[in-house]
Amino acid sequence: MNQEFSGSGDPAKSLALLWRHRQDEQRPTRGPKPALTVDQIVTAALEIADAEGLSAMSMRRVADELGVGAMTLYRYFPGKGELLDVMLDTVYGELPRRVVPGDWRARLDEVARENRELYLRHPWLLQVATSRPPLGPNVLAKYEWELTAVDGIGLCDIEMDATVALVNGYVHGAVRTAVEARQVIQRSGMTDKEWWLAHVPHLDQIGDLEKFPLSARVGTAVGNEFDAPYDTEHAFEYGLERVLDGVSVLVANRRAP
Incomplete structure (x- = not known):
């Protein structure tokens, strides 16, 4: 995947x-009355990125989709960096930020699942490094909601931030694997089950497997269980539980007398 970086535009x-809050703020200050708004431009950019990936999204391509010249877009956005920041903030606004019953573990679990759903809807998000996040209203609302999940459970502020980052980092990696698994099916035209069944008849002919008894035993068990060498749903659920188990130890230590 080609990597882009948020926060690369003019601050x-x-x-x-x-x-921006008012329609007047979405209009350029010079020239004739505009035919576009910032929201229209962002919507077109998101449609391209969702359908074809972020590498397909350029100022010229967005302009073509809107039926205007590329220079028209520069009256609204100085460049792709600023457009990308607004795109990120816009999709973060899709998070429902549900309030769930239960303790911190249930809340962190919800944080993970909502972020996973967002990545799966917009896989191009995986192509954006956000160590310098766009400081928009939806980005800040997302961070506030995520911190609320671990507020008041005995962690210091640094630990709260690190715990949220840990969960989000796990989700990012797990979703990347899931998206790649989906893409290989699309590009090969073969499901994981079909791939697995095509290989099974030939495994007994590979004498070297006798040198790897654990690999043969465990790999066969996984293949029989999932009809595939790997199951992204199971891996996500298992991994998330282990991450939350680790946080449980930290919380218990902070609460211990």
Whole structure:
């Protein structure tokens, strides 16, 4: 995947676009009355990125989709960096940020699942490094909601931030694997079960497997269980439980007398 970086645009211009509130603020200050709005441009960019990936999304391509010249877009956005920031903030606004019953573990579990759903809807998010996040309203609302999941459970502020980052980092890696698994099916035209069944008849002919008894035993068990060498749903559920188990130990230690 080609990597992009959030926060790479002009800070003042990105913030002005991210925090727009009135229609007047979405209009360029020079030239004739505009035919577009910031929201229309962002919507077109998101449609391209969702359908074809972030590498297909350029200022010229967005302009073509909107039926205008590329220079028209530069009256609204200085460049792709600022547009990408607003795209990120916009999709983060899709998070329902549900309030779930239960303790911190249930809340963190919900944080993980909502982020996973968002990545699966917009897999191009995996192509964006967000160590310098766009400081828009939806980005900040997301962070606030995630911190609420671990507020008041005995962690210090640094630990709260690190715990949220741990869960989000796990989800990012797990979803990347799931998206890649989905893409290989699309590109090969073969399901994981079909791939597995095509290999099974030939495994007994590979004498070297006798040198790897654990691999043969465990790999066969996995293949029989999932009809595939790997199951992304099982892996996500198992991994998330282990991550939360680790946080449980930290919380218990902080509460211990």
